[in-house]
Amino acid sequence: MKSIELFAGAGGLGIGLHDAGFQPVNVIEWNSYCCDTIRENKKRGIAAVDNWNVTQGDVCKVDFKPYEGKIRLVSGGPPCQPFSMGGKHGAYDDARDMFPQAIRAVRETSPQAFIFENVKGLTRASFRNYFEYIKLQLEHPDIKARRDEEWEDHLARLEQHHTSGSRSGLNYRVVAQVLNAANYGVPQKRERVFFVGFREDLGVSWHFPLRTHSREALLWDQAHGDYWDRHRVARKDRPVASASVPSENHTNLTPWRTTRDALLGLPDPEFDPVASEKLLNHRFQPGARSYHGHTGSALDEPAKTLKAGVHGVPGGENMLLRPNGSVRYFTVRESARLQTFPDDFLFHGSWTETMRQLGNAVPVELARIVGEAVASHLPMKAA
Structure with missing residues (x-):
């Protein structure tokens, strides 16, 4: 299944999506160190990136129109500095916000689906209106901002179009959710917001993958010794179990x-x-x-x-x-x-x-899980 990867970084999202069955025809990243990492692994014959065509440069200068109707998926992680909890929280006033370019890529290629991710900070209450603005643009990428139009005015037009019931032009069914990577088998408590959309004419009904791992299961595993036995930790070196740990494992999660x-x-x-x-x-x-x-x-x-x-x-x-x-x-x-x-x-x-x-990377395993869930709902052939 052909795809395009934007803001690829060192390749975490792209490798996971490769493992899920997607093959990027173009991988776009401006940072030279990230591009060097991908190129070095291509030279070394690493299968996940061996066939990647890397474009180093500004995504704003990339013409996506030649890919229209030829790819199944657009994916990427638009630079997150405007929304990072550790950044300056510039959001819509920050020139580093690359979501407009992600939306342009969707508009010009009309993929069957897209997967975009960003930091959890995007869901903060102070950014709520802009979060809704991004989501509505992804749902209706044909409703472009006019020259010199303020984002609030564009949001108002998008809301009017969305509530009018008009389904003309290019439309996507979009869901967004904050996923904790630890809940999917990644050994890291990392929360990211994912936007997943399917082109409306496909009629896809979809939900995010349910979690497979839990803290409660880990506590039970540790309290009853299985975890420590597995790692061959001597009994004298094991911490005392918390009194709040249940006597039975009531979850079927890992x-x-x-x-x-x-x-x-x-x-x-x-x-x-x-x-x-x-x-x-x-x-x-x-x-x-x-x-x-x-x-x-x-x-x-x-x-x-x-x-x-x-x-x-x-x-x-x-x-x-x-x-x-x-x-x-x-x-x-x-x-x-x-x-x-x-x-x-x-x-x-x-x-x-x-x-x-x-x-800055997306955990490869989390990307694979989300990617497989999306791939399983796409038609057998491109359309």
């Missing part, structure tokens, strides 16, 4: 995956540097320290959200918190495990730059 689960089989880069440096991107990074608000990720819970930019690596949040209270930075390979990238995927650039790529 336990959340933890940081310990994710790092299984990797040598400690601080204490075994020789073995560690034989692995891709698994080198110890000194200088980690804990302070208020930046305490690292506990070993026996899903990791905290990996971060990027000035509130990520320099802030020190991308750290492992050991049971004895000491901390160290995650290596790039460990961070890739937390984002469920394959172990043979190499990240290009310095530690700070590669951690930025990972902090």
Whole structure:
């Protein structure tokens, strides 16, 4: 199934969608380090990206009209800085908002479906009107903003069109939901908002995949020893179970995956540097320290959200918190495990730059799950 990937970053969303059966005919990303990461893995013959055609540059300059009617899916993660909880919250006044380009790609290609993701901050109460504005534009991409039209005025026209019952032009059935990656088997508590739309003429009825993993199941697993037995943790080193843990596992869900689960089989880069440096991107990074608000990720819970930019690596949040209270930075390979990238995927650039790529990425496994749910509802042939 042919697709187009926008704002590809280091490829997390795209690799997951590849695993779900989509083949991008164009992968667009402006950041040179991200493009170098993808190109390096193409050279190394990594199957998930081997056939990707990478376009490095400004998406605003890409003409999507030649792809009209030829692709099944448009996907991507429009830059999230305008809505990030750690950013300046510029939203609709921020030139870095690339949702208009994502909507243009949908309008010009008329795909059967689209998948876009962004940070949870987009759903904040202060951005609610703009959230609805994005959703209505995705539902009715033909209703374009006029030259010099304020976004509030465009929103009013979209609302009028939406409530009029008119179904002329290009229309999509759109659903949006905040998904916690930990609830789908990713060893990281990472919440992102997903927009999924199907072209209206397909008549698709769809819902987001139901969660498969839970915190409650993890607590039960730990309280009754199965988790610790699996990891061969001595009884003297096991924490005392919380009194609130039920005596029975009342859920049919799988336990959340933890940081310990994710790092299984990797040598400690601080204490075994020789073995560690034989692995891709698994080198110890000194200088980690804990302070208020930046305490690292506990070993026996899903990791905290990996971060990027000035509130990520320099802030020190991308750290492992050991049971004895000491901390160290995650290596790039460990961070890739937390984002469920394959172990043979190499990240290009310095530690700070590669951690930025990972902090901005969509977990591969979450992308695969959403992608398979979308693919299963598309017609057998392109239309």
